[in-house]
Amino acid sequence: MTSALVTRRSVLAGTGALVVSFSSISRALTQTLDTGQREKPPLPGSLKENPFLDSWIRIEADGRITIFTGKAELGQGIKTALLQVAAEQLDVPLASLKLITADTSQTANEGFTAGSHSMQDSGTAILHAAAQARAILVVEAAKRLGVTEETLKTKSGAVIAADGRKLGYGELVSENFLHLEAQPQSPLKDPASFTVMGKSTPRVDIPAKVTGGAAYVQDMRLPGMVHARVVRPPSYSASLTNVDTAGAEKLPGVIKILRDGNFLAVVAEREFQAIKAMRALSAAAQWAQKPSLPKQSELPATVMALPSQDTAIIDRRQEGIVAAKKLEATCTRPYQAHGSIGPSCAVAVWNEESMTIWTHTQGVYPDRQAIAQMLRLPPEKVRCIHVEGSGCYGHNGADDAAADAALIARSLPGRPVRVQWMREQEHAWEPFGPAMVTKVSAALDEAGDIADWDYAVWSNTHSTRPGGAGSLLAAQHMAEPFALPAPKPIPQPEGGGDRNAIPLYHLPSARVMHHFLPAMPVRVSALRSLGAYMNVFSIESFMDELAEAAGRDPVEFRLKHLDDVRARDVVMLASERFGWDSFQRRLGRGCGFAFARYKNLAAYCAIAAEVEVERETGRARLVRAVAAVDSGQTVNPDGVINQVEGAILQSASWTLYESVGFDDTRITSIDWSTYPILRFDAVPASVDVHIIDRPGQPFLGTGETGQGPAAAAIANAVANATGKRFRDLPLTRQRIKNVIGV
């Protein structure tokens, strides 16, 4: 009894004192760096925007610890990696931690889970917050135990003194214990002592996913929940002229038919009833449409003819270059789809003038803002909670489905509404990865080095993500519609259409132009790696052409132009593990190489690929790929390998098969037969991913680093196998056959 009282009193007294002690630690920490009266260095990662430690970590008196992240699990394994970081720096068992992900009522606003930013933003914030929390716990324990901090150790959620006395973290905390602003420097653990970070750790979400656990928003079943389906317009230009709802209304289970301008939806007690009613309603709806789409066969010319805003993102061309050889090339990419395996889904409920939405959006806060605007509500009245969907690979239909659910739910107060898109809706209405054109010309000098480089890329925006209601289909289709906000280019150094348009190679004279195209004939937005896929495909294809013109081996030619040591390391490792130097090219079998550092600031990735091309059919198949990746400090090596393997296979699918089809009015690739993707018969024999770990170095985002290099390595291998260069994506069998066919 007495000891409990003493503990509580000292805990209560502890808070104020603690702030002092903590700032004295951090003063000590900063002093080493900071001698003068300079400004405080910026806080690491997302601590910049959310500096309070308890935005990231909360410790209960019973010892339970909860980690908070504003990022979302998208199947990339972020939950596990963030827990590893927290467990390591806090010295607690990973399994004892609870993790709360993106939820506007609970977590920090970390914008979108996109751009391979999660580890850099949230991982870095949690790394530092956890290290600082541990330090504060040690300070508190030292005070309680009457010893110096240096004599204390932390282990398994407790602070341990040299004499064996032990205080659990829960015993050390008091209310608002971690409600402190983070400091710029943290007492991070020595990477050599890591036991969790840097070790392959089984993903925490996989067991439920393979045993039928509730893992996805699609699996939610709330009490009283009803099912809705939307009848989407048949095309972008369509407007609803008439709909006789009487037939659909009479169908069994139908609760409501909602029409708001061009937004048409039906709600039923049961899911299949909703689907049947949707079909009936769809048959009854009359739409006025007009041809508004460009000619698919003339897509590159159309793209280049669109009005453009032109920016030289680098412009350091030199005069009077003496060129021994000059080469040029034009590459094209069609619109490509995210093609999530599970069509978008959301559940929403309108209760007491507040909207709650469970959504697989990549950005709960921006989505909340957009939906609140659409419903003309203050944002505080809308809560968005992330629940996983199937992989999205960028901006798919998730936000739109959330808006659909919200709009429908508002007409049925108190009843949770689940909306799932149909396959053809996802395929026709998701915002695609934009069509792009690139042009490059370069000169080689006498020695066969690149003397001059001139590159240009034409592209729409790569983000029409929400923020404003106008980004949401439902809001665009309402009787009082919201207009899509004017698109803006994403500035360098990350870039959008011009992402990775600047090669990392040593180029004495270079210009890179970004022709930004505001007009969007087809709905587009962010697809995994944005413009980097196309720019790396173009640059790395052209590097091979230059190497050939210079009479050099492609790997050697790249190394000759690479100064960055880490870049050179991945190039050398991939080529060595592939057996590049001893590869025997034969007719129909070739190898190809490519390299890029994603965004020129995230993970480094080099890929060597072996491809087989069937002469008779033109069919190209990726047979083998070897990748080397440097993601800085690796947190979950198997997680990185999983992501890069996935990137290679997905990029192979984009590169060999995929393009969105359309006629003059509507999207025509509306299912998996009209939009074919990689199947098991074309899966490679092997894909090997090798990691170069950089302990103690900053996290470098990895999720998207493989897309561009995989595409170019495949294209280079096809060129190697056939003796012909293919510059138009995708490298379909028809295209290849037309050129090499017998």
Added chain:
Amino acid sequence: MKLKVNGSEYEIDADPDTPLLYVLRNDLALNGAKFGCGLGQCGACTVMVDGKAIFSCLTPMLVVEGKEITTVEGLGSIDNPGPLQRAFIEEQAAQCGYCIAGMIMRAQALLQKNPDASDAEVRAALEPNLCRCGTHMRILRAVRRAADLMRTAAHGSERRAP
């Protein structure tokens, strides 16, 4: 109408033309089978009926009455996973995981019929199922590992039974 799912009988009150997928998901609250396309093009909804892998999105409930229906929940649980589930966990064969239950059910149907399926046979059997995350390499490895697990288990029990 009566359905036999994962060894238990259920009385289902839904329109007989309702695809099995919606009955499993909504009436029986089983999450395993997923809606992917509703068109027989992706395999996310794959379950087993009398030992054969079928697309539950295309199969009306009335045609499976009285038959033995198995979903991924019928192969094991999170605490006691079956061989395929164990193998998928051990190989970490999932990214988003949305396709995985369908993959597992198709592989189960194959290995039940042909425990010694070759790599080529595994690929051929999985052909109807799509994975958008590019988890194929791991899925193949997991199926191979499960086949081995099942074989050792079968041998083990043979030896144990005198």
